[in-house]
Amino acid sequence: NAGVTQTPKFRVLKTGQSMTLLCAQDMNHEYMYWYRQDPGMGLRLIHYSVGEGTTAKGEVPDGYNVSRLKKQNFLLGLESAAPSQTSVYFCASTPFHSNQPQHFGDGTRLSIL
């Protein structure tokens, strides 16, 4: 039982390049989330999904897109990377929306030059 798995773990991009971050969970959770974590700041929600085929904007969605084609996978895309998107990205999941702790992956460290 791997929990929440994120790939890749590290990536360096040039400004304007695109890429997709993958999050996979094997806990059959309904809800999935993408956060970014910047130095000295708490986690900020980018996008979330309440089930397969659904996505919604979080606190800082600009510059990102997401897809949830399969229940176990939640993809985060950067269409045209910018230096301001240099961050550590975390994916999380919960069984459903009522008060439950979110389970996190170990993050993807993304640097954009």
Next chain:
Amino acid sequence: GESVGLHLPTLSVQEGDNSIINCAYSNSASDYFIWYKQESGKGPQFIIDIRSNMDKRQGQRVTVLLNKTVKHLSLQIAATQPGDSAVYFCAENMEGGGYNKLIFGAGTRLAVHP
């Protein structure tokens, strides 16, 4: 505004001592609170949670206290060990928009010295 007011100070303790990490939250409607531990290069790891109808909850070496009157949350770690060194976050849960919205503070770094 809605925010978990936790700055990022460093708490230094001696191994074996008890640690207390504090957190102030701003939204009186928040009904669920979580403490996470984050080690370097890892994702946040769930430690303990508490619902707003409780004022204390104990885990294996951890205790969370909730004071709704002053909107304050604390995490107590008994007999702190070197493996407890990490950044600790509190988060408050706010229902809204149909999802489990967690508001995180910036974290407190706990440094345990032998």
